[in-house]
Amino acid sequence: xxxxxxxxxxxxxxxxxxxxxxxxxxxxxxxxxxxxxxxxxxxxxxxxxxxxxxxxxxxxxxxxxxxxxxxxxxxxxxxxxxxxxxxxxxxxxxxxxxxxxxxxxxxxxxxxxxxxxxxxxxxxxxxxxxxxxxxxxxxxxxxxxxxxxxxxxxxxxxxxxxxx
Amino acid sequence: xxxxxxxxxxxxxxxxxxxxxxxxxxxxxxxxxxxxxxxxxxxxxxxxxxxxxxxxxxxxxxxxxxxxxxxxxxxxxxxxxxxxxxxxxxxxxxxxxxxxxxxxxxxxxxxxxxxxxxxxxxxxxxxxxxxxxxxxxxxxxxxxxxxxxxxxxxxxxxxxxxxxxxxxxxxxxxxxxxxxxxxxxxxx
Numbered sequence: 001x002x003x004x005x006x007x008x009x010x011x012x013x014x015x016x017x018x019x020x021x022x023x024x025x026x027x028x029x030x031x032x033x034x035x036x037x038x039x040x041x042x043x044x045x046x047x048x049x050x051x052x053x054x055x056x057x058x059x060x061x062x063x064x065x066x067x068x069x070x071x072x073x074x075x076x077x078x079x080x081x082x083x084x085x086x087x088x089x090x091x092x093x094x095x096x097x098x099x100x101x102x103x104x105x106x107x108x109x110x111x112x113x114x115x116x117x118x119x120x121x122x123x124x125x126x127x128x129x130x131x132x133x134x135x136x137x138x139x140x141x142x143x144x145x146x147x148x149x150x151x152x153x154x155x156x157x158x159x160x161x162x163x164x
Numbered sequence: 165x166x167x168x169x170x171x172x173x174x175x176x177x178x179x180x181x182x183x184x185x186x187x188x189x190x191x192x193x194x195x196x197x198x199x200x201x202x203x204x205x206x207x208x209x210x211x212x213x214x215x216x217x218x219x220x221x222x223x224x225x226x227x228x229x230x231x232x233x234x235x236x237x238x239x240x241x242x243x244x245x246x247x248x249x250x251x252x253x254x255x256x257x258x259x260x261x262x263x264x265x266x267x268x269x270x271x272x273x274x275x276x277x278x279x280x281x282x283x284x285x286x287x288x289x290x291x292x293x294x295x296x297x298x299x300x301x302x303x304x305x306x307x308x309x310x311x312x313x314x315x316x317x318x319x320x321x322x323x324x325x326x327x328x329x330x331x332x333x334x335x336x337x338x339x340x341x342x343x344x345x346x347x348x349x350x351x352x
Contacts, residue, residue, distance in 0.1 A: 057220020
């Protein structure tokens with residue numbers, strides 16, 4: 001489990017103003033904390049592709065958005081990601097839930113392609129990424145913001161276990 | 165039916181400090197009327213994602229009116245955005261849907277459902293209350309001011325004549341256009 005309160009604190013440290021995305025089981029607790037947050041606004045989109053374009057507009061208007069989606073939605077969002085955040089050079093950090101991670105372990109009864117396609121796609125789309133396996137990795141969020149700012153390009157942090 | 169070029173000319177003549185996001189068949193005609201850093205041609209970008217992009221701008225810039233001029237084909241590519249716009253209403257967002265039932269820049273192929281879709285009904289069904297369909301120049305002239313001052317999110321559906329447009333090619337690459345817009349909006 002990842003401590004949702006610690007993730008929220010990391011987002012506060014980075015001055016995040018808006019969370020844009022679609023909830024999933026892994027991010028459920030994080031969304032619940034964020035909905036209660038007095039300064040950070042959560043904006044739900046109908047589909048994940050919208051999250052990148054909406055967040056790009058927010059950034060160009062002076063806000064500090066963060067995209068929060070699951071890997072399944074990340075695949076759907078391909079053109080939205082490519083055509084807005086990537087092409088526009090937006091230093092956008094995204095937290096992406098890693099559905100199916102455990103199904104890649106040896107002996108798992110079935111493999112979830114949402115997991116097996118995920119990291120190869122991140123690499124193909126030229127997205128730098130790190131993963132949070134436990135609370136000790138939550139500092140990766142800070143590193144991702146620095147990387148995004150340095151490159152003026154989107155950067156991903158993967159949410160491996162569920163938030164709680 | 166409306167003449168797209170005449171409508172754009174009237175809109176440009178009244179425009180002052182509003183952000184104007186344009187898409188496929190409007191981008192180049194608008195560029196002939198305006199070269200403001202507050203213009204953003206949403207081309208070489210993500211198909212169907214201009215309205216959600218404009219919503220982000222409108223939320224971040226609540227004191228400034230943001231226009232998005234979308235085609236009917238572009239609107240169809242991401243209909244869920246109408247729901248997103250309704251569930252996070254931005255009072256300063258004006259969306260225009262130019263409807264003529266064709267993809268103008270790819271050779272006037274019909275868009276899905278051309279001549280059967282009721283965009284006003286779709287917008288209202290998505291939860292957007294302030295929606296107008298405009299079919300004549302007289303109606304357009306009567307509603308022009310409302311484009312700038314009406315309570316958003318508001319949608320105007322312009323029933324326009326069929327036309328052909330070349331593939332839009334803005335002067336600047338999209339990255340430069342984006343950062344020009346940010347510079348105009350945000351004191352850094």
